[in-house]
Amino acid sequence: MFLKWFLLIGLALLAGGTAVAVEERRAEPLTVAAALARAERANPSLAAIRARYQALKAVPSQVGSLPDPEVSFNALNLPVDTFDIPQEPMTQLQFGISQAIPFPGKLRLREEAAEWEARAAGDAVEERRLRLLRDVEKLWWRVFYLDRALEIITANQDLLRQFVEIAQTKYKVGQGLQQDVLLAQLELSRLLDRQLQLKGLRTQETARLNALLDRPADAAVQLPDKVEPHLDQAPSEKVLFTLAEQSRPLLARFQNQIEAARSRVELAEKELLPDFKVGAFHGFRSGQNPDGTSRPDFLSLKLSMSVPLYFSRKQAKAVDQRQSELIREQFQWQDVWNQVRAEISAALADYRRAREQVILFDQGIIPQARQTVASMLAGYQVGKVDFLNLVSAEITLYNYQIQYWKTLADARQARATLWAAVGGIAPHPTLPPAGGGPGRGEKNGEKHHAD
Numbered sequence: 001m002f003l004k005w006f007l008l009i010g011l012a013l014l015a016g017g018t019a020v021a022v023e024e025r026r027a028e029p030l031t032v033a034a035a036l037a038r039a040e041r042a043n044p045s046l047a048a049i050r051a052r053y054q055a056l057k058a059v060p061s062q063v064g065s066l067p068d069p070e071v072s073f074n075a076l077n078l079p080v081d082t083f084d085i086p087q088e089p090m091t092q093l094q095f096g097i098s099q100a101i102p103f104p105g106k107l108r109l110r111e112e113a114a115e116w117e118a119r120a121a122g123d124a125v126e127e128r129r130l131r132l133l134r135d136v137e138k139l140w141w142r143v144f145y146l147d148r149a150l151e152i153i154t155a156n157q158d159l160l161r162q163f164v165e166i167a168q169t170k171y172k173v174g175q176g177l178q179q180d181v182l183l184a185q186l187e188l189s190r191l192l193d194r195q196l197q198l199k200g201l202r203t204q205e206t207a208r209l210n211a212l213l214d215r216p217a218d219a220a221v222q223l224p225d226k227v228e229p230h231l232d233q234a235p236s237e238k239v240l241f242t243l244a245e246q247s248r249p250l251l252a253r254f255q256n257q258i259e260a261a262r263s264r265v266e267l268a269e270k271e272l273l274p275d276f277k278v279g280a281f282h283g284f285r286s287g288q289n290p291d292g293t294s295r296p297d298f299l300s301l302k303l304s305m306s307v308p309l310y311f312s313r314k315q316a317k318a319v320d321q322r323q324s325e326l327i328r329e330q331f332q333w334q335d336v337w338n339q340v341r342a343e344i345s346a347a348l349a350d351y352r353r354a355r356e357q358v359i360l361f362d363q364g365i366i367p368q369a370r371q372t373v374a375s376m377l378a379g380y381q382v383g384k385v386d387f388l389n390l391v392s393a394e395i396t397l398y399n400y401q402i403q404y405w406k407t408l409a410d411a412r413q414a415r416a417t418l419w420a421a422v423g424g425i426a427p428h429p430t431l432p433p434a435g436g437g438p439g440r441g442e443k444n445g446e447k448h449h450a451d
Contacts, residue, residue: 007294012122031226032140034247035213039136040129042214053121060118069099076283086287092298103275109267114261123253130249132212133418138413139209144223145409149402153195160188162389186393209313229362231355231411240344247423248340254333261326266324274305295435296364340421347418354411361404367395369413 028034041045077090085091207217245251283298308315361420376390 002144003023029222030140030235031224032137033210035136035140036081037131038213039132043212044214046125046128046132049121049125050098053125056114056118056121060111060114063114064107066107067100069097070279072096072098074281076395089285089287089295092283092285094281094283094298094300096279096302098155098277098279101278103270103273106267107272108271109263112262113260113267116256116263120253120256120260123256125250126249127253130420130424134416136209137416139205141222141409141412141416143202143205143209144227145405146198146205147223148405150195150198152398152401152405153191153198157188157191157195158344159394160191165314183388183391188397189406220240225253231351231358231408231415232353233355234348234415234418237345237348240348240418241341242342242391244344244422246339248421248434249423250255250336250341252338254329258329258333261322261329263358264320265319265326268319270316271318272308272311275306277304295301296398313440321359326386343421344418347414347421350414351411353416354414355408356402356405358411361400366397366400366404371398373397 072095074094074096076092076094077088078085079087079091085093206219206221212215215449235243279302281300281302283300285295286295288293289295303353373390373393376393379390
């Protein structure tokens, strides 16, 4: 009986573990598009600034409305000796309502200023979104490069182990040197050290990526094995500047802040004009006149206005303040525009440099280095090439392969920065694909293009 239950429990645990393993195998790799979509949907920083925008959208109708009317109840001319309401003819119980009315145009200007501020907040949301997507894409490509570098290192460890076996075999038959074996083992140790460093860097980068995606810092990040290596030719600086001026939310934000500052200047100038307050009050009287008739009620009307008596110290100074704020916003816009153009120029230069390097590595340097290693390996096996030169050539090839993926990742990161700098306008493809890169873990003498 106990054996039967034990077997059932074991089968259940095995089935559960198998299901988990199958589920893990079915987990889809995190593509760039999936990472960007999740960041836009789940990032808490972006959600917070969106909530601020929603709050500011509710402000214009508030500041553009009249102040709440005031309702009052008063007892007038009440005799304090008897507190008898009918005793005195002037005694009355008064009910009234009054309304403050700002000078015409003030409410409109307050509402306009708040609307411009809300629009600026909306632009800030879009700017934050672009920066978030830029950061996510740059981190994604950083992790992708580290994955490819680790794969190349693993492949080169296998190759160096083969070199060790060849060197040991030649040493045993008296055709090789013991120093060749030691040299190969030393290079294996160096590769292991480099592997440990890259794994540490990947852990750091994945933690940063998970933070932007609102995931646990230690959540596993599995990326696709291959990517499209095509790199478009970027437009000219002039075209990118035009796109940025039209589309960059950061510039639109400061432009809206300028309009808000203009509205505040006009409002400050109107504060030199008086505000009004109107009211109507009905006084109820009781008792009779000497001739026996009932005492009539009283109606009181009220009109008052503020007098800007101290305008030279208050309202005039407020106008100076608002004008200075307008000038500040205009200079800030110019400063931001200069920064945007510098950002575009730097990103464009980085992208063009990296793109040219990717083509050079893929079509020139790596094929030549691969052929060199294959030739040296064949020469070493027949004793025509020194082992040190063979290992040096293999290390050079592996460094070029890693550099290729780093340069491709740099180009993609520069493209993401450029994309965000111009306001989310991606460059259009104008050149044929640059070609694939060195395959994952490929052998010397073989070439596989990435999909």
